[in-house]
Structure formats: structure tokens, C-alpha cells
Amino acid sequence: MSKPLRVGLAGLGTVGASVVRLLVENRESLARRGGRAIELVRVASRSFKPDVGIGGASFDTDLNSLDTADVDVVVELIGGEGDARKLVETAIAGGRHVVTANKALLAGCGNELFSAAREADVALGYEASVAGGIPIVNALQKGLAANRLEALAGIVNGTSNYILTAMEEDGQDFGNALAEAQRLGYAEADPTFDVEGIDAAQKLAILAALAFDTGIDAAGVHVEGISNVDVEDIRYARELGFSIKHLGIARRQEDGIEARVHPALVPESELLAKVSGVTNAVMVHGDAVGSTLHTGPGAGGMPTASAVVADLVELARGTLPVPAAAHAQLPSLGLAGVVCPHYLKIPAIDQPGVFAEVADILSRHRISIEAVIQRPQAIRSGEEPWVPIIILTNEVAENEVEVAVAELGKLAGVSGSIARIRVVDLSAMMLGP
Amino acid sequence: MSKPLRVGLAGLGTVGASVVRLLVENRESLARRGGRAIELVRVASRSFKPDVGIGGASFDTDLNSLDTADVDVVVELIGGEGDARKLVETAIAGGRHVVTANKALLAGCGNELFSAAREADVALGYEASVAGGIPIVNALQKGLAANRLEALAGIVNGTSNYILTAMEEDGQDFGNALAEAQRLGYAEADPTFDVEGIDAAQKLAILAALAFDTGIDAAGVHVEGISNVDVEDIRYARELGFSIKHLGIARRQEDGIEARVHPALVPESELLAKVSGVTNAVMVHGDAVGSTLHTGPGAGGMPTASAVVADLVELARGTLPVPAAAHAQLPSLGLAGVVCPHYLKIPAIDQPGVFAEVADILSRHRISIEAVIQRPQAIRSGEEPWVPIIILTNEVAENEVEVAVAELGKLAGVSGSIARIRVVDLSAMMLGP
Numbered sequence: 001m002s003k004p005l006r007v008g009l010a011g012l013g014t015v016g017a018s019v020v021r022l023l024v025e026n027r028e029s030l031a032r033r034g035g036r037a038i039e040l041v042r043v044a045s046r047s048f049k050p051d052v053g054i055g056g057a058s059f060d061t062d063l064n065s066l067d068t069a070d071v072d073v074v075v076e077l078i079g080g081e082g083d084a085r086k087l088v089e090t091a092i093a094g095g096r097h098v099v100t101a102n103k104a105l106l107a108g109c110g111n112e113l114f115s116a117a118r119e120a121d122v123a124l125g126y127e128a129s130v131a132g133g134i135p136i137v138n139a140l141q142k143g144l145a146a147n148r149l150e151a152l153a154g155i156v157n158g159t160s161n162y163i164l165t166a167m168e169e170d171g172q173d174f175g176n177a178l179a180e181a182q183r184l185g186y187a188e189a190d191p192t193f194d195v196e197g198i199d200a201a202q203k204l205a206i207l208a209a210l211a212f213d214t215g216i217d218a219a220g221v222h223v224e225g226i227s228n229v230d231v232e233d234i235r236y237a238r239e240l241g242f243s244i245k246h247l248g249i250a251r252r253q254e255d256g257i258e259a260r261v262h263p264a265l266v267p268e269s270e271l272l273a274k275v276s277g278v279t280n281a282v283m284v285h286g287d288a289v290g291s292t293l294h295t296g297p298g299a300g301g302m303p304t305a306s307a308v309v310a311d312l313v314e315l316a317r318g319t320l321p322v323p324a325a326a327h328a329q330l331p332s333l334g335l336a337g338v339v340c341p342h343y344l345k346i347p348a349i350d351q352p353g354v355f356a357e358v359a360d361i362l363s364r365h366r367i368s369i370e371a372v373i374q375r376p377q378a379i380r381s382g383e384e385p386w387v388p389i390i391i392l393t394n395e396v397a398e399n400e401v402e403v404a405v406a407e408l409g410k411l412a413g414v415s416g417s418i419a420r421i422r423v424v425d426l427s428a429m430m431l432g433p
Numbered sequence: 434m435s436k437p438l439r440v441g442l443a444g445l446g447t448v449g450a451s452v453v454r455l456l457v458e459n460r461e462s463l464a465r466r467g468g469r470a471i472e473l474v475r476v477a478s479r480s481f482k483p484d485v486g487i488g489g490a491s492f493d494t495d496l497n498s499l500d501t502a503d504v505d506v507v508v509e510l511i512g513g514e515g516d517a518r519k520l521v522e523t524a525i526a527g528g529r530h531v532v533t534a535n536k537a538l539l540a541g542c543g544n545e546l547f548s549a550a551r552e553a554d555v556a557l558g559y560e561a562s563v564a565g566g567i568p569i570v571n572a573l574q575k576g577l578a579a580n581r582l583e584a585l586a587g588i589v590n591g592t593s594n595y596i597l598t599a600m601e602e603d604g605q606d607f608g609n610a611l612a613e614a615q616r617l618g619y620a621e622a623d624p625t626f627d628v629e630g631i632d633a634a635q636k637l638a639i640l641a642a643l644a645f646d647t648g649i650d651a652a653g654v655h656v657e658g659i660s661n662v663d664v665e666d667i668r669y670a671r672e673l674g675f676s677i678k679h680l681g682i683a684r685r686q687e688d689g690i691e692a693r694v695h696p697a698l699v700p701e702s703e704l705l706a707k708v709s710g711v712t713n714a715v716m717v718h719g720d721a722v723g724s725t726l727h728t729g730p731g732a733g734g735m736p737t738a739s740a741v742v743a744d745l746v747e748l749a750r751g752t753l754p755v756p757a758a759a760h761a762q763l764p765s766l767g768l769a770g771v772v773c774p775h776y777l778k779i780p781a782i783d784q785p786g787v788f789a790e791v792a793d794i795l796s797r798h799r800i801s802i803e804a805v806i807q808r809p810q811a812i813r814s815g816e817e818p819w820v821p822i823i824i825l826t827n828e829v830a831e832n833e834v835e836v837a838v839a840e841l842g843k844l845a846g847v848s849g850s851i852a853r854i855r856v857v858d859l860s861a862m863m864l865g866p
Contacts (some may be wrong), residue, residue, distance in 0.1 A: 022721050026581055029646070032760060033578045127576070134723035135576020142575065142752075143560070143568020145466045146742030148459055213462070271728065274707050288455050288739035289566035292729030295704065306721035309579030319575075319752040327465060373648060 004037035005316040008066035008096075009057075010087055011077030012045040015101055015128070017052045018305035019075065023312075024055060028091065030309065033195075034316025038309075040099060042066055046078075052295045063087050073097040073315055081108050092116045092124075096206040097320070099311040101128035101304055107202035107218035110209070114323035123320040125311030130203045131156055131280040133303030134296040135310060138283065141321065147286025149211040151251040151430055156203040158278035158298040159194035160226045164234070164263075165276040168243065173231045186278055196225035197246065197261045204248035206257055212252055213327040217259075220332020224262035233345060233419055236390045237265050240343070240371055243273035247424060256331035258338060264424040265343050272426060311345035330353045335398050341370060341423035342393045342401050346408055347416040354413030358389060361411075365404040368394045386415060392423070413427040436519040437470035438749040441499035441529075443520055444492075444510030445478040448561070450485045451738035452508065457488060463742065467749025471742075475499055479511075485532035496520050506530040506748055508741060514541050525549045525557075525819065530753070532744040534561035534737055540635035541652035543642070547756035557754040558744030563636045564589055564713040566736030567729040568743060573643045574754065580719025584645040584684040584863055589636040591711035591731040592620045593659045597667070597696075598709040601676065604665045619711055629658035630679070630694045637681035640715065641692055645685055646760040650692075653765020654681075657695035666778060666852055669823045670698050673776070673804055676706035681748035681855060689764035691771060697857040698776050705859060718863035731808055768831050771855075773860075774803060775834050776827045779841055784817040787846030791822060794844075798837040801827045819848055825856070 007023070009016060023030065023040050031037045040057045044065050058065075063083065065073050069087070069091050074091035076098060078084050084105045091098050098117065106129055108114070117124040127137040140149070155161050159181055166177035170299070178195065181187035193199050205218035226246050237244050242265035251258040266273040271293055275281040280298025285291045290418045297303040314320035355374070362369060373390040393401070405418050440456070443451060456463065456473050473490045477498050491498075495515065499507050500523050507524035509531060511517050517538045519788070524531050531550065533539070539546070539562055550557040560570040573582070588594050592614055599610035611628065614620035626632050638651035659679050670677050675698035684691040699706040704726055708714040713731025718724045730736040747753035755797045781787045788807070795802060806823040826834070838851050 018721070022579055026720070028577065029581060029760075030579065032646075032757070115817070134725055135572050138571065138576035139568050142747060143571035143743055144739065145746040146455055146459065146463065146739045148462060159852075213465075228835055271704060271707055274704055286734045286739065288451070290730050290733075290740070292567055292727070294725070294727055300723075302721045303723055306577065306579045306719065309721070310576055313578040314575060321658030324465070327462075389807075 002036040004039040005034065005312065006039055006041045006070055006072045007075060007312065008044070008071035008073070009040060009075045009077065010041040010044045010063055010066055011079065012043060012052055013077065014301035015308070016045070016077045016306045018301035019077065019308050020052055020054055022302070022305045022309050028344070030313055033272065034313040036316050037388055038312050038316050041070055059196060066091065067094055073099060073312065076100040076102055079104070082107055085109060088113055089116065092120050092122055095120055095122060097123045097315055099125040099308055099315070101308055103129040103199070103206060107205050107216060110206065110216040116141050117165065117323050118325065120314055121322055123315055123322050125315065125320050126206070127311050128304050128307035130206050131282055132296065132298040132300060133306045134280055134282065134294050134298070135295050136207070136282045136392055137210060138310070139294060140207070144179050144284060144286050144289060144292070147288045149286045151282060151285045152207055152211055152282060153247055153249045153272070153424065153426060153429065154280065154282035155245055155272065155275050156248050156280055156282065156298065157194055157200040157246060158280055159191065160200065161275065162186045162278045163195065163248060164226060164229065167231045168234050168238070174227060174229065195227050198320060200248045200261045204250055204259060206262055207282065208250035209326065211250065212257055212330060213279045214257065214330040215326045217332040220334055222260040222262070222334035226263050229263050230419065232388070233343070233421060236345065236373060237343060239373060240392055241268050242266060242423065244421065245273065248309055249424065251429065253333055253337055256333045258333045260335050260338065262422060264422050266424055266426065270426050278287040283426065283430070291430050339394055339395050339397045340425070343421040343423060344391045344393065344405070345419035346389040346391065346414055347418070348387055348389050349413045349415055351413060354411070355389060357411050357413060358408060361404055361407050362393070367396045367401065369406055370394050435469040437472040438467065438745065439472055439474045439503055439505045440508060440654055440745065441475040441477070441504035441506070442473060442510065443477045443496055443499055443507045445476060445485055446510065447734035448737045449478070450509045451734035452510065452741050453485055453487055455735070455738045455742050455805070463746055467746040469749050471745050471749050474503055482866045499524065500527055504529055505649060506532060506745065509533040509535055512537070514538055518542060520550065521546055525553050525555055528553055528555060530556045530748055532558040532741055532748070534741055535582070536562040536632070536635045536639060539650060540638050543639065543649040551756050551758065554755055556748055556755050558748065558753050559639070560744050560791045561737050561740035563639050564715055565729065565733060566732040566739045566786040567713055567715065567727050567731070568740065569640070569715045569727050570643060571743070572727060573640070574601070577719050577722060580721045582717060582719045584718045585640055585644050585715060586682045586705070586857065586862065587713065587715035588678055588705065588708050589681050589713055589715065589731065590627055590679060591713055592624065593633070594708065595619045596628065596658060597662065597677055597679060597712045599663045601667050601671070606849040607660060607662065628660050630656040632766060633679065633681045633694045637683055637692060637694055641683035641690055642759065644683065644717065645690055645763060647690065648847060650765040653692060653767055655693040655695070659696050661852070662696050663852065665821070666776070666854060669778065669806060670776060672806060673825055674701050675699060675856065676701055677854065678706065681859065684862065686766055686770055689766040691766045693768050693771065693853060697855050699857055699859065703859050716859065716863070724863045733771035761842055772828050772830045773858070774828055774856035776854045776856060777824045777826065777838070779822040779824065779847055780849040781820055781822050783820050784846060784847055787844070788822060790844050790846060791841060794837055794840050795826070798833050800829045800834065803827050
């Protein structure tokens with residue numbers, strides 16, 4: 001057996017502690033699979049050494065302590081961008097391999113880091129940066145390597161999916177579902193990053209770059225979160241045969257890559273519509289294989305550690321890739337060119353003629369109507385009587401529907417803002433543009 | 434770029450023709466991902482050359498034509514065991530790598546072939562042998578390599594799942610659903626291999642060996658097919674909150690590997706219960722990651738070719754593994770030690786006291802009852818009035834329930850055979866024995 005792979009670990013939070021545990025508990029099988037021992041030699045963490053056994057590894061509060069000849073690979077688990085970037089750049093410059101779980105880092109400067117790693121001829125593993133324990137990077141890089149990948153769609157933010165599931169299954173409103181997620185540790189005190197879609201957009205950018213062999217462009221992703229989804233929308237969607245999910249979608253188009261993150265009505269017949277709670281799921285469409293779906297825990301200490309250590313095993317074996325240059329720099333199209341059905345909730349004042357006006361505007365924009373729900377509402381005294389008109393449209397281009405919705409909003413018979421949620425027909429979408 | 438990987442392909446059926454197509458159509462991206470060109474140099478097929486373009490490759494009806502110095506890897510797609518075994522053994526003896534889609538071959542003599550490949554230091558790729566296009570071998574070997582795998586459960590025979598789906602969704606009986614599957618090309622003229630579970634058992638044996646790092650033991654798998662599942666069972670199961678699926682299950686036990694293939698009641702809340710049609714799905718439980726689910730097309734020319742060519746890309750890259758010696762030879766336990774709830778359908782003559790006798794027998798075997806369905810039946814004239822009693826039991830050991838069912842069958846008030854289908858509680862099962 002060759003000499004051990006010597007690991008320097010930065011960060012001893014939940015994931016870091018889980019990596020340490022896994023390296024100890026599965027030491028024997030990891031050595032067998034990696035062809036040599038994987039040995040934790042140094043741990044660095046800026047806080048004082050927490051109550052985590054680190055075996056014979058040395059500990060230091062200085063991250064620079066990993067910049068040393070007895071470390072073959074630096075595992076970056078400190079998160080954030082500034083210090084993490086410096087740590088990774090230093091490791092690469094020192095000729096050390098890197099394994100990271102840091103999506104924000106890769107979304108921010110992944111292209112630069114990949115390029116530096118390529119020049120230094122070191123591997124850069126990032127399985128843990130997307131979809132936690134699901135080996136999706138591995139599937140895209142290896143298992144599906146025979147395919148020209150056409151599209152991917154996924155639930156990549158467990159917090160948002162947990163909240164939407166609670167809203168759908170328990171009828172909770174967004175605020176309560178969020179509070180529950182926070183209580184259970186599934187959402188941060190400041191949940192912006194998750195519920196506004198930023199986290200999902202970063203992950204989508206990483207997956208898209210990998211799937212379409214292009215650069216990472218997180219800024220080019222169209223981003224909407226779930227904070228405007230009303231529990232009433234979820235009920236109406238269900239009545240129409242859909243579940244509302246927060247999706248990240250990336251698709252090859254003729255002139256670039258469509259990339260978008262937003263709430264979406266997904267047909268209940270799709271497996272993706274059934275993925276509940278903090279579980280993540282990524283659906284991939286390739287020209288040969290067709291569609292595959294990969295689901296599992298999207299976060300958490302041990303699932304993320306599973307991905308980090310999988311990269312270490314590959315590295316020990318000598319099969320973790322040095323990043324190749326992106327084949328092409330495909331422009332990010334965001335939402336441009338997206339054509340899909342829409343769910344509209346129009347708060348109409350209950351007076352004659354409003355529906356006719358709504359229908360007229362849609363018709364003038366050549367938006368045809370697939371389904372309508374309008375019911376008598378109980379009227380509370382002192383309030384103006386109004387009814388939500390729910391419309392499911394046929395396929396319509398983004399700019400068309402936007403203009404139509406703006407016109408609808410100006411109608412005297414419409415009071416309040418119009419909800420608009422895109423419908424995603426995965427089977428049609430996966431067949432390519 | 435290094436010299437090309439030279440491929441010799443045996444077999445030009447649906448999968449073979451798809452491999453040829455993929456190697457041509459995605460030639461450029463394959464070369465990029467593999468780090469060198471993947472070049473089809475020779476094709477052998479015992480039938481005359483079919484109407485498939487094979488580019489510049491030479492064609493021969495003699496399989497021995499691939500046993501030559503200008504072939505680096507033999508792709509075995511002829512199926513069956515005799516000739517395929519000889520072809521693979523010859524390739525290995527000649528120092529050539531092998532990629533195969535042949536589950537029957539691996540189930541029959543995979544241990545010997547792995548051992549020969551190890552001694553000759555050649556790689557043996559078999560991603561295509563299980564679950565078609567789903568990169569599950571890759572996930573088990575690499576993506577989940579950090580884990581001690583505890584259990585796996587899957588729908589690995591698309592024909593059976595197609596038939597069960599047609600029975601559940603359209604209310605067809607087994608015979609009609611099978612005939613439809615045959616008409617659509619999802620089932621063979623002689624469907625035994627698929628509907629009696631033999632195909633699933635072979636695949637399960639291959640997956641179990643990989644997951645638990647032991648030898649392949651297809652003979653040790655307990656096998657039941659779906660031909661005895663009645664459409665009525667599916668309706669009752671649904672009423673009780675379950676879907677009936679044909680599952681392959683392998684699980685680490687203290688004294689060996691539990692391995693079984695049989696119809697099973699799966700709770701409707703499980704994603705696996707929603708996998709419909711010819712789609713395959715494999716759920717894996719590891720100590721670190723928890724449960725992941727991998728779904729996709731389980732058969733078909735292009736999906737299977739996707740898996741074959743993925744192995745070729747890995748081989749080109751130098752990362753397709755030479756088979757390692759199994760870590761341990763764990764005994765196959767089949768059904769031994771399985772304890773689970775059961776669905777029982779007891780055809781009872783409609784006379785007083787029968788239910789009491791049934792309940793008494795179950796009680797004497799300490800089998801407690803979780804749910805019962807018994808309804809008045811429409812009685813056709815001339816027939817003895819009888820009613821099916823449906824019982825969902827709590828957990829019971831295999832031998833206990835078997836004895837109890839035999840006793841039930843002897844009751845004067847029971848006429849005809851008793852249906853017994855195991856209930857699989859995936860969440861509990863995945864938590865380990």
C-alpha cells in the first residue's frame with residue numbers, strides 16, 4: 001500500500017466534526033477503497049479547539065498552519081468567501097489538493113480557483129458544495145459522462161422545500177412554517193440566503209457549469225425566492241393538479257444557458273413534486289440516458305461529510321480530477337426565451353364585468369386560458385367584496401405575460417397585487433428546447 | 434492528447450447499435466472527458482452485418498476477431514452466458530479491458546471473471562448490467578464511497594414495474610397488463626425471466642456484492658415474481674395506504690446479507706411507491722449519508738449505451754477500477770431473519786365463526802392485527818357465498834407467518850389459497866437491523 005493521503009482540515013463546525021468522525025469510524029473501509037490510508041494530520045479552526053476528538057492530528061487556531069509540507073490535501077470547511085478564498089489559494093499555490101463544501105466560494109470565484117488548480121496541476125473536489133450527500137457532481141462528471149446533457153432541474157435548497165412542504169401538508173402560512181424551520185434548525189436566524197433563492201442560485205450555477213461544460217456564472221441566474229408564495233396559492237395549485245416547489249432550472253438553449261430559480265407549479269404526477277421536507281433532488285436530462293433523478297439529504301453534518309470524504313477517497317485513489325478548462329463560455333440567458341404556462345391569482349372586486357375585462361386583456365396578448373377557478377367568497381362586513389380569480393394560462397413568453405399582468409393590475413376592478421407563478425412541465429422541458 | 438482508446442464491440446443489437454451511435458454523435462465531448470479519443474476499431478456480430486453505420490471500424494462475424502493487438506477494450510453486448518463468458522475470458526487473458534452489460538454473465542460467474550481481471554490487471558466495467566442508464570454502480574463505487582452501506586432496496590425490473598403500474602392505474606389484471614407490455618416491447622414473448630423475478634435477483638446480487646464488498650451470490654437470493662399478484666390485492670393495498678411494488682432488497686445483518694426479491698406493500702408516502710412504468714429506482718442507505726434514491730430508465734438501447742460508454746470514458750481517463758478482491762465472503766441469508774408486517778387475503782366462506790377462527794389462529798401465533806377489511810360481497814347464484822378477509826398484521830417473523838398461514842388454509846371455513854405479501858417499511862428498514 002502506498003503512503004497515506006495526509007489531510008489538513010480547516011473548520012470544526014458540524015460538517016468538520018462529522019468529517020473527523022467519518023475518517024475515524026470508517027478508517028479501514030476508506031483505506032481499502034482509496035488504496036491507501038486517509039490520515040487526518042492537522043486541524044485548524046479559528047475558535048478554540050472544540051470538544052471533538054481529533055485523534056493524533058495536531059490542532060492550531062491559525063489557518064496558515066495547514067500550509068505545510070506534511071499536508072497533501074486541504075479540506076476547506078470554514079465557509080464564507082474572504083478567508084476561505086485565501087486558504088484555498090494558498091493551498092493551491094503550495095501544490096496541495098483542495099476539497100471544499102463551500103458553494104458561495106465557488107459561485108463567487110470558482111472559475112479563478114479552477115484555473116489556478118489547473119495551472120498547479122492539483123485536484124479540486126466540490127461534491128459537498130451542492131445537494132449535500134447526493135453524489136450529483138460525481139454523476140454529472142462520471143456516471144453520465146457519455147451524454148450531451150440538455151437540462152437539469154432540482155430542489156437544491158432544503159430550507160425552502162421544508163417550508164413549502166409544511167405549507168402544503170399542514171396548511172401553515174409562510175411565517176409560521178419559517179418559524180418552525182428555524183426552531184428545528186433548518187433555517188438560519190436571518191433566512192434571506194435560503195428563502196430568497198440565493199443559496200439555490202449558487203448551487204444551480206455550479207451544477208450548470210458542470211453539466212454544460214462552461215464557466216460558473218451565478219450572477220447570470222434569474223433568482224426569485226419563496227417569500228411571496230401564499231398558502232392559498234398552494235391550495236389552488238393542488239386543486240389544479242400541481243405542487244408548488246422551489247426549483248432551480250438550467251437548460252441548454254441555442255444561444256446560451258437558460259438559468260433560473262423560482263417557485264414553480266410542478267405536475268403532481270412528477271416524482272419531483274413528491275420530494276418533501278429538507279430532501280434535495282436533482283433531475284438531469286441527457287441525450288442518451290433520458291431523465292434520471294437523484295434524491296437524498298441536501299444538508300446536515302454527516303451527509304455533507306459523506307460527500308467530502310468521497311472526494312478524499314477519489315483523491316487517495318488518484319481519480320479526483322484536476323479541473324479542465326471549460327469547453328466554452330456560454331452566455332447566461334437567465335429567463336430570456338422562457339416560454340411556459342403561468343398560474344395567475346388576480347384579486348378582483350366582485351362587480352359585474354371584471355372577468356370580461358381580464359379575459360379581454362389576456363386575449364389581446366394572445367394568452368389562452370387552460371383553467372379558471374372563481375368561487376363566491378364569504379364577505380366580511382365593512383370590506384369591499386372581492387374574489388380571487390385563479391387562471392392557469394397556456395404557454396406564454398415571459399415578456400408577454402409581464403406586460404399583460406401590468407395591464408391587469410391597472411384595471412379598476414382589480415385591487416391589490418397579482419400573483420404570478422410559472423408552471424414547469426418537466427417532461428416537455430426535458431425533451432429539449 | 435494520448436493515443437486513442439481502441440474499442441472492439443461484440444454484438445450489434447439494440448444496445449450495440451446505440452453504443453455505436455453514441456460514440457459517433459458525442460465523439461468530441463467523449464474525447465474531451467476521457468482525455469483522449471475513444472475509437473471504435475472493430476465490430477463483431479454473429480449475424481450478418483446489420484444496417485448500422487460503424488464508420489471506419491472493421492466488421493467480422495467471428496467473435497475471435499476482437500482477440501487482437503489493436504483492441505484495448507472489448508465491449509461485450511452479445512448477452513447470454515456461454516459465448517459471452519468465452520469472449521470475456523479471452524479478452525482478459527489477452528490483457529484487454531472489458532466492459533459488459535451482461536447481468537446474467539456476472540450473476541453466473543462474475544466472481545471468477547473479477548478474479549481473472551484482477552490477476553491480469555485489467556479493468557472490468559459493468560455499469561450497464563444493472564438499472565440501465567442510472568449510474569448506480571458509479572454511485573456505490575465512488576459517490577457513496579465514504580459510507581458503510583447498510584441496506585439497499587430497488588425496483589430493478591422495468592417489465593414487472595410496468596405491469597404492476599398498469600394493474601394499479603388502469604385496473605387491468607395481470608394477464609392483460611402482461612399482454613400490453615409484450616405488445617409495447619417491454620416484455621419478452623417468454624416473460625418468465627422478468628415476471629418471475631430472476632432478472633431482478635441477478636441485478637440485486639450484483640448490487641449487493643458491490644454495496645457490501647462481498648462476492649456475488651445470485652443463488653442465495655430469495656426470489657418471488659409478480660405472477661401471483663391479483664389486481665384485487667393492489668386495490669386493497671391502496672385502500673390501506675400502500676402501493677404494491679416488486680422490490681429487490683439487500684441488507685447487512687449481523688451474520689450475513691439478507692437478500693430477497695418479492696412483491697411488497699410500500700407505504701404510499703415513499704418516493705419509491707411513486708416510481709411508475711418501466712422506470713427503475715434504487716434506494717441506498719449509508720451510515721453517513723442516510724438514504725439516497727436514484728431513478729431513471731432501467732432498460733432500452735440508448736440508456737444502456739449511456740452506461741456502457743460512461744465506463745469507456747472512465748477507462749480512457751484511466752479511472753475504471755481493476756476489480757479488487759472482495760473484502761469478505763459474507764453468507765447470503767435470503768429471507769432468514771426477516772421480520773415484517775404482512776398483508777393476508779383469506780378467502781373465507783361466509784358463515785358465522787370463520788373470522789373468530791382466523792383471529793384465534795393469528796393470536797396463538799402472537800400475530801397481532803393492524804387492520805382488517807371485510808365487506809359484504811355480491812353473491813352470484815349457484816356459488817357458495819364467500820368473502821375475502823384482508824388482514825394487515827404487525828411485524829412477524831417469516832417462519833411464524835408461514836406456519837400460521839398453513840393452519841389458516843386448513844380451516845373448513847377457508848376455501849382456496851391465501852395470498853400473503855410482505856410489507857416493506859423502508860424508513861425503518863433503512864435505519865438498519
